[in-house]
Amino acid sequence: MRADDGWLAVALVPLLALVPVLWRVSRGAPEDRLIAQNLSSLLGGLALLPAAQGFGRPAYVDVALVLSVLGPTGTLIYARFLGVLPGSRLVRRTALLGVPAIVLPLCVAAGPGRAMAKLLLIGALLIAGSVVTGAGGGRGRKAAADGGRTA
Amino acid sequence: MTARGRLWLFLVGAAAFAMVFVTACFSLPPFGSVHHPYGERAVRAALSHHTANVIASVNFDLRALDTLGEETILFAAVLGTVVLLRQTADEQRTRPEPAVVRPRVRWFALAMLPFAMLIGLYVIAHGQISPGGGFQGGVVTATALHLLYLAADYRALERVRPVPLYEIGDAAGEAAYVVTGLGALLAGSAFLANVLPLGTFATLSSGGTVILLNAAVGIEVTSGIVVLLARFLDQAVEIGHADDGNDHGNDGKERV
């Protein structure tokens, strides 16, 4: 196994974790589906980062950068229309454990510089997005209160 | 046409397509081989024009005319949406109730907005040297603006987003692409040819006209998506039938 293959093997872990997530996103209660959608973008980001390193293409982390911004945005859009933002300890734990576990070794491999700053930014965005969208807090007041024409 | 007739028409069409498709597939270079006739030429052309991202070179230099077509498709699609989703005579606009958003979500969306916008602009600006470009970055930038809708409500978004300005931006982006192409004609070369100084390889100013065309697409896509979503939001949030007085109170919380 070459050194590159090691990083690609790391990318395989979150990728395989997406298989049960696909099951949850296509079956089950609305809350579960939304949590699964939230988790999928986090796992996607975690798969893209080591893959970029494994391919030896640091520019590929831009895909993870865009995902780290748009993933939580998508979740919030669904939450707005479904009227729920279910909390999920799974999402929070995956973010708080998985992101440092993958980003910090990548930072060591990248060495100090612009690439490292970018990796840390992506990691911070992934954690922030997952913590905010996964923190829960029951049903939104909005959905419970308003009669319909809410923006 | 009867259901049977439609089925036959489909089967004949599908069979003809399958035949042509399979024939075409057999003429392709083998998958995963080391020999890429088009790729080698494209990479050579991109490097000779100091464009590090070969895809950007293909999109905005080698096949700039194709991209003009794609840009025009988006332009026409947005125009069609604007016409279809306009407010008609039997529809009236009502002010929606302000939405109540959880403080955490509001805070997060507002904090994310500048980041998302910056990332969108970064993706546009680095189109010629790293993956991305006007289209991808433009969509991200337009999405970033709508974080304001998630942070507050549609009225807050409407206050800071003058749609006429974005409509002008949409048209200006499209026009800028054509004008850049015509500029090449004036410079004594072909339409959309790369006539500008090529700059230093792998810097923000490299690539000649690639930068201008990329920026034009960025402006057009950003504005186009904003206008597109504005029309959808208008219809879904504000515009209702004139006789739609009694709201039944299901909308904020569609159950799946």
Next chain:
Amino acid sequence: MTDVLIVVALLLVAGAATAAVLNRDPVRQALVLSFLGLALALLFTFLQAPDVALSQLAVGSAVTPLMILLTVRKVRRRPGDSTDKGRER
């Protein structure tokens, strides 16, 4: 190793696309579609096409869901639908 990643991503794409077809409710379909978009973005990246992956992500993760959900909301609010036939579907 790249081949393994590509095969897993391909399976995810096939699974998500099938699930999107099997779900009948537009909102559920939109959720599966988001997943499909992500799986496609991963596949494109593994196939060394990050530009396409970025396009897919940009369009598929926020703009498409927003447009689908706004359309669903508009269609479900049509007058007359609230009383009888809107509930049956």
